[in-house]
Amino acid sequence: ETGVTQTPRHLVMGMTNKKSLKCEQHLGHNAMYWYKQSAKKPLELMFVYNFKEQTENNSVPSRFSPECPNSSHLFLHLHTLQPEDSALYLCASSQDAGQGWEKLFFGSGTQLSVL
């Protein structure tokens, strides 16, 4: 148990579907992150939220829409995805996304397959 819980663990969706990924952290952290992990590629930062405010959007296509209702919950809403969006989507949290070194705590991820 890492303190960061992601659901669902696996998701298969068609290109016309709409689905949402959920992340919850039980660590009292103030920053939450979405990362994309594709096979044999580096983790790609997608979004950062610090104290519920989005502080980073790493040129992510609009078919990915994040939502952070409070410091403990983070969602990633998906619509009209492409097959190349198939990947492992990891959520992470840290105490604060501000300056200073920050250790990330990751969830186990959602393995997404787009057909």
Add this chain to the structure above:
Amino acid sequence: GQNIDQPTEMTATEGAIVQINCTYQTSGFNGLFWYQQHAGEAPTFLSYNVLDGLEEKGRFSSFLSRSKGYSYLLLKELQMKDSASYLCAVRDNDYKLSFGAGTTVTVRA
């Protein structure tokens, strides 16, 4: 952009030592992290280096040379449970974290 290189795969025998190298070229430097990720699981923090030298933590050690843009993770007395992917990550001047593609270590009996 940021460039972080590490070998794709390494294989070693149980009880042996393995050294995973990481070289980086980033816009500034504010620390280097190593994470371990078992298949199907979350990456977990292993070590952090911000000054040159060796940081030892049990069977795992991490070394940093900022002038060479180089780090390594040393795994000693390898155990089967050490089979995993090891991710090198560097924080740049803007405190953004960039990851390498990871090194898959396979420990054989």
